[in-house]
Amino acid sequence: xxxxxxxxxxxxxxxxxxxxxxxxxxxxxxxxxxxxxxxxxxxxxxxxxxxxxxxxxxxxxxxxxxxxxxxxxxxxxxxxxxxxxxxxxxxxxxxxxxxxxxxxxxxxxxxxxxxxxxxxxxxxxxxxxxxxxxxxxxxxxxxxxxxxxxxxxxxxxxxxxxxxxxxxxxxxxxxxxxxxxxxxxxxxxxxxxxxxxxxxxxxxxxxxxxxxxxxxxxxxxxxxxxxxxxxxxxxxxxxxxxxxxxxxxxxxxxxxxxxxxxxxxxxxxxxxxxxxxxxxxxxxxxxxxxxxxxxxxxxxxxxxxxxxxxxxxxxxxxxxxxxxxxxxxxxxxxxxxxxxxxxxxxxxxxxxxxxxxxxxxxxxxxxxxxxxxxxxxxxxxxxxxxxxxxxxxxxxxxxxxxxxxxxxxxxxxxxxxxxxxxxxxxxxxxxxxxxxxxxxxx
Amino acid sequence: xxxxxxxxxxxxxxxxxxxxxxxxxxxxxxxxxxxxxxxxxxxxxxxxxxxxxxxxxxxxxxxxxxxxxxxxxxxxxxxxxxxxxxxxxxxxxxxxxxxxxxxxxxxxxxxxxxxxxxxxxxxxxxxxxxxxxxxxxxxxxxxxxxxxxxxxxxxxxxxxxxxxxxxxxxxxxxxxxxxxxxxxxxxxxxxxxxxxxxxxxxxxxxxxxxxxxxxxxxxxxxxxxxxxxxxxxxxxxxxxxxxxxxxxxxxxxxxxxxxxxxxxxxxxxxxxxxxxxxxxxxxxxxxxxxxxxxx
Numbered sequence: 001x002x003x004x005x006x007x008x009x010x011x012x013x014x015x016x017x018x019x020x021x022x023x024x025x026x027x028x029x030x031x032x033x034x035x036x037x038x039x040x041x042x043x044x045x046x047x048x049x050x051x052x053x054x055x056x057x058x059x060x061x062x063x064x065x066x067x068x069x070x071x072x073x074x075x076x077x078x079x080x081x082x083x084x085x086x087x088x089x090x091x092x093x094x095x096x097x098x099x100x101x102x103x104x105x106x107x108x109x110x111x112x113x114x115x116x117x118x119x120x121x122x123x124x125x126x127x128x129x130x131x132x133x134x135x136x137x138x139x140x141x142x143x144x145x146x147x148x149x150x151x152x153x154x155x156x157x158x159x160x161x162x163x164x165x166x167x168x169x170x171x172x173x174x175x176x177x178x179x180x181x182x183x184x185x186x187x188x189x190x191x192x193x194x195x196x197x198x199x200x201x202x203x204x205x206x207x208x209x210x211x212x213x214x215x216x217x218x219x220x221x222x223x224x225x226x227x228x229x230x231x232x233x234x235x236x237x238x239x240x241x242x243x244x245x246x247x248x249x250x251x252x253x254x255x256x257x258x259x260x261x262x263x264x265x266x267x268x269x270x271x272x273x274x275x276x277x278x279x280x281x282x283x284x285x286x287x288x289x290x291x292x293x294x295x296x297x298x299x300x301x302x303x304x305x306x307x308x309x310x311x312x313x314x315x316x317x318x319x320x321x322x323x324x325x326x327x328x329x330x331x332x333x334x335x336x337x338x339x340x341x342x343x344x345x346x347x348x349x350x351x352x353x354x355x356x357x358x359x360x361x362x363x364x365x366x367x368x369x370x371x372x373x374x375x376x377x378x379x380x381x382x383x384x385x386x387x388x389x390x391x392x393x394x395x396x397x398x399x400x401x402x403x404x405x406x407x408x409x410x411x412x413x414x415x416x417x418x419x420x421x422x423x424x425x426x427x428x429x430x431x432x433x434x435x436x437x438x439x440x441x442x
Numbered sequence: 443x444x445x446x447x448x449x450x451x452x453x454x455x456x457x458x459x460x461x462x463x464x465x466x467x468x469x470x471x472x473x474x475x476x477x478x479x480x481x482x483x484x485x486x487x488x489x490x491x492x493x494x495x496x497x498x499x500x501x502x503x504x505x506x507x508x509x510x511x512x513x514x515x516x517x518x519x520x521x522x523x524x525x526x527x528x529x530x531x532x533x534x535x536x537x538x539x540x541x542x543x544x545x546x547x548x549x550x551x552x553x554x555x556x557x558x559x560x561x562x563x564x565x566x567x568x569x570x571x572x573x574x575x576x577x578x579x580x581x582x583x584x585x586x587x588x589x590x591x592x593x594x595x596x597x598x599x600x601x602x603x604x605x606x607x608x609x610x611x612x613x614x615x616x617x618x619x620x621x622x623x624x625x626x627x628x629x630x631x632x633x634x635x636x637x638x639x640x641x642x643x644x645x646x647x648x649x650x651x652x653x654x655x656x657x658x659x660x661x662x663x664x665x666x667x668x669x670x671x672x673x674x675x676x677x678x679x680x681x682x683x684x685x686x687x688x689x690x691x692x693x694x695x696x697x698x699x700x701x702x703x704x705x706x707x708x709x710x711x712x713x714x715x716x717x718x719x720x721x722x723x724x725x726x727x728x729x730x731x732x733x734x735x736x737x
Contacts (some may be wrong), residue, residue, distance in 0.1 A: 078697040081482040085702065103483050103700070193571070193587045203680050254589035255570035257681035267571075398483065402699040412682035416592070438479075 024359065025118040027337035031063030034331045039080070041095035041318065042070035045281050045351070049142075049339070052347055057338040063331050073097060077401075080104065092326035093335055096139045098130045098316040099205070103398045108321040110136035114333045123340075127317055127356045130393050139319035140340045141356035143348050146303075146315040146391045148382050149182070150268060150286060151175055151275045153299040155189060164188075175301045179214065179242055179312070182275060182304055186251040189274040196250075198275045199264050200243065202257035207243075207411055208404035209314045210277075212394055214239035219308025223395060227441040229432040232425040238307060240414050240421040247415045257412050269294065277303060277312075283352040283379040298375065300382050303390060313390030317356060352376070354383050399439050406431035472706045480703035482696075487703070496707035505683065506691065506708060513688045514715065516598070520605050520669075521662055525655065527606065528613025533643075535614070536621045546618070549611045557608065557668050561675025564604035565591070568676070591677050594684040601676055601685055605669045613658050620654030621647070652730035656723045663719040688712045 040050060047070070054065045068091055069079060077100055083089055089107055096108070112120075115137075120128060123141060131139045155161055156173055165173035169184050176182045186197025201207055212222055220235025246252045253259075253267070261278075268276035269286055271293030289295040303312045320339050322332045338344060342363075345355040349364040361384050368377040394400055407428045414424035436442065476496055480488045500506050535545050552560075567574045568590035576587045590600045624647060632642050670689035673679065679690035688708065696705030 074698075081697065081700050085482040085485055087485065105483055193585070203678060253571050254587060255592055258591050258677060272571075402701070405694060405699055409680060409683045412680055416682050416684075418682055 024122050024342045024357075025116065026341070027116070027119055027334045028060055029330060029334050031061040031328070031331040031334065033062070034328045035064040035066050036093060036326075036328060036331055036335055037066045037068050037091040038335075039069040039076060039091050039094040040067060041073050041076055043072055045353070046095075046318075048351065049344055049348055053338050053341075053344050056343070057335055061331070061334060063335075065335065073100070077103075080107075089323050089325045092323055092328060092332040093339075094321055094323070095142075096319045096321040098139070098141075098319065098396065099394055099400055101131070101138050101319070101321070102133045102396050103401065104138075104321075105398075106136075107323055107325075108136075108138040109324050109326070109329065110138065111140060111322065111333070111336070112137045114322070114329060115140070115337070119337055122342075122357050122359065124356055124358055130317065130396065131319055133396065139317075139321045140336045141317040141319045142340050143345065143353040144315060144317045144356055144387055144391070145279050145281075145354065146313055146383065146386050147277045147279050148303050148386050149176065149275055149277050149301050150282075151299045151301070152271075152273075152294055153297050155274055156299070161188075175299055176275070176304050177301075178305050178307075179217065180307070183242060183245055183251070186246055186275060187249045190249070190251040192250045192253075195272050196253055196274070198246065198277075199252045199256055199259065199267050199273055200246075200277070201261060201264055202259045202415075203412065204260070204408055205401060205404040206260055207257075208407045209394060210312075211236075211239055211243070211407070211411055213303075213312035213314035213392075214242060214306055216392065217306025217308055217310045217312045219306070219310070223436075227395070227397070227436045229429040229436070231432075232422070232429040235306075235308065236425050237421045240411060240425065243411065243415050244417075244421065248417075257415060268292075280352045280354050280379055280383045283376065285352075287375050300378055302382060302386050311386075311390040313386060313392050314394065315387065315391035316393055349380075352379060354387060397439075399435050402435055403432055406435060473710065475703045476707040476710050478703045479701075480706075482700040482702050492703075496704050497711070499704070500707055500711060505686070506711075508683070509679075509686045509688050509691045510712065510715070512598075512686065513712070516602065516687060517663065517666060517715075517719065520602050520609075521659060521666065523602070523606050524610045524613050524662065525659065527610045528658070529617050529651075529655075531610065531614040532617040532621055535618055546615070549614055551611075552608050553611050555608065557671035558675055560604055560608045561672040564600065564607070564672070565676045568600045592681055592684075597677055597681075597685045601669075601673055604672050604676065605666075608669075608672065609662065609666075612662060616658040616661075617651060617654055620651045624650045649730070649734055653727055653734065656727035656730060660720055660723040660727065663723060664716065688715075 040046070050067070050070075058064060069076065071079070073095065076095060080094060081103075083091075084104065084107055094108075096104075101108070120137075127141045127144060128137060131137055131141050156175060162173045165185070165188050168188065171181075173185070173188075176185055182198060189195065189197040200210055215222060215231055215233075215236050218235035218238050220231060220233050220239070222229065222231045224230050247256070259267075264273075264276060265278060265282045265285065267273050268278065268282075269292035283300075286292050286298055287295045305311050320336050322329065322336055326332045340356065342357065342360060345357050345360040346363060349355050349360055350367075355361055355364065361380070365377065365380050365384070368380060410419070410424040410428035410431075413419045414421045419427070475488065477493060478488055478490050479492055479495075531549065535542060535549070538545065555563075566572075570576060570587045570589045570591070573590070575590060576584075579588065588596065590596050628646050629642055632646055637645070667689055670687075670693065673685060673687055673690055674693070677685040679686040679694070692705050692708045692712070695708065696702045
């Protein structure tokens with residue numbers, strides 16, 4: 001078959017308003033008569049991209065996109081697992097995530113063989129490395145995700161707060177540099193049930209991931225080199241104790257163990273939370289007076305350090321993959337490129353999301369500087385540094401989600417006082433050992 | 443052969459084929475998977491026979507048996523409370539002479555909500571921070587918010603409240619149908635003989651109603667698993683497994699952990715629970731009918 005893909009090595013320059021990103025390699029082609037069936041992650045923060053990129057791609061290639069499914073990532077994950085079981089992989093492109101990708105075996109194509117090297121050169125190399133499973137590049141990164149600490153600025157500027165805090169804790173009240181300081185300050189600011197020092201996501205992969213990053217920041221690890229669990233350690237107990245102390249001190253809402261990402265984001269926007277560890281995607285929402293009571297009063301610092309001197313930085317990237325069974329791989333490759341192109345990433349960056357192309361970091365920072373948008377400039381500069389220096393992925397193994405499902409009820413049990421941290425971690429460690437043994441790691 | 447082709451089997455064949463395809467084959471397939479380490483993401487594991495390994499693991503799995511016991515308790519309490527409330531509503535509506543049809547329609551409103559929606563709305567009602575319940579209690583001086591969906595007992599009570607709100611009307615409608623079918627003569631005769639209302643209810647109305655009670659119980663015990671969505675929305679079985687029921691555990695094992703072989707083994711053990719409930723209610727139904735015919 002004649003290669004219809006036409007790689008515009010012209011290195012076209014894409015313009016974004018008055019600013020331009022670095023030249024990129026475009027991947028257009030004539031795909032008239034081709035319809036790509038796609039399964040996409042849905043939700044307010046994700047769908048804006050499709051509304052812009054899909055018509056753009058259809059107009060430039062003559063191809064058509066048929067969205068088969070659009071649902072939240074956990075539901076999409078279940079659907080794709082069912083598709084694998086039934087052998088019904090009748091779609092070409094699907095949303096993916098670096099934390100999920102290794103579960104899906106070899107259903108997704110190795111994009112190293114499909115995407116021209118000049119296209120891949122436009123992405124951050126480390127993110128492409130995280131998008132690789134068993135040496136196969138199975139996803140094109142869309143935007144990256146790491147969390148930093150938002151806080152209400154006025155609390156730190158208040159003279160009474162400064163004096164009282166210093167008197168109680170013996171050091172100055174400044175935005176926290178360590179997680180121990182976060183704990184002190186959260187307890188200091190809390191006035192339940194009207195106001196809480198902080199909050200955390202309290203269930204499922206969310207709390208397991210938060211625990212994981214704190215273990216790393218405390219100098220520990222979840223697994224050894226053979227994937228034997230080693231989190232039942234002083235670093236693990238210290239990490240779990242941090243969650244317990246905040247809960248017992250009522251420095252977090254009582255219902256926090258049922259919270260997921262939306263609950264913590266909306267909680268901070270409600271003005272009843274002093275500090276909130278969250279991703280960049282909320283930044284615009286937090287600073288929008290129509291949605292947020294803390295708009296105009298938000299500070300942001302890099303995620304604090306644990307006792308091991310490392311910052312927390314649990315990270316991953318949303319992405320798109322192409323199925324091995326896709327009959328129109330050239331068209332799908334073109335669509336994958338479009339979804340993660342300069343244009344696409346600039347659209348998402350304007351909403352606060354962290355791009356996976358270095359050129360877009362430069363472009364969005366330049367744009368915010370020119371607009372004089374100090375808040376978003378602070379957001380992008382903080383997240384850029386955090387992704388460059390602090391970010392690390394969870395173990396990129398197929399058992400990650402199953403492992404987190406075994407871990408999180410034990411973390412919750414310790415937080416609620418049903419078990420001691422040592423007992424909870426011992427039980428979780430035993431379950432994790434079974435999972436890894438069953439998977440054949442040892 | 444000719445005899446077979448002309449016999450009743452030919453007429454039954456379409457039904458048998460459909461039942462085999464829709465019921466028997468899936469049941470056999472799921473039974474087979476329970477003897478394999480089948481993972482959704484590794485289709486090849488469907489063909490690896492591991493005997494009773496999944497069942498052996500479950501027998502020693504305390505978490506599973508706690509969820510099993512909690513599910514039995516949940517079913518027993520929820521179904522009985524739904525029966526009591528449904529019976530009360532049916533008796534009250536049966537007394538009404540004006541507007542009964544309107545009330546019957548209004549009564550069916552909770553059934554019109556999907557369980558997911560019911561879960562969402564009750565999660566909001568019981569939210570510790572912004573929920574209606576805590577705000578309502580605050581008006582009466584309860585300042586400290588009650589963690590409805592965190593405390594072990596309160597979380598289960600909250601879920602049960604949502605389930606009961608959603609399904610009591612099923613009982614009410616079935617029992618109202620029974621009440622409307624009761625002949626008036628024995629009731630009037632009893633009243634003439636000097637029986638009070640309680641005696642009439644206990645000795646005449648209730649025996650007539652018992653077959654309807656057991657039919658309603660049987661139907662509800664079979665479809666009560668619809669409450670999965672409510673539990674999933676409100677607590678997801680947590681925190682710390684405090685509200686874990688078989689449905690949330692099986693769903694997470696099968697679809698999130700992708701361990702469908704293990705999930706099906708759990709399902710087959712829990713099927714005994716359904717069979718036991720159904721058998722018990724059918725037995726009681728037959729007994730109630732026989733008693734009615736003797737009387």
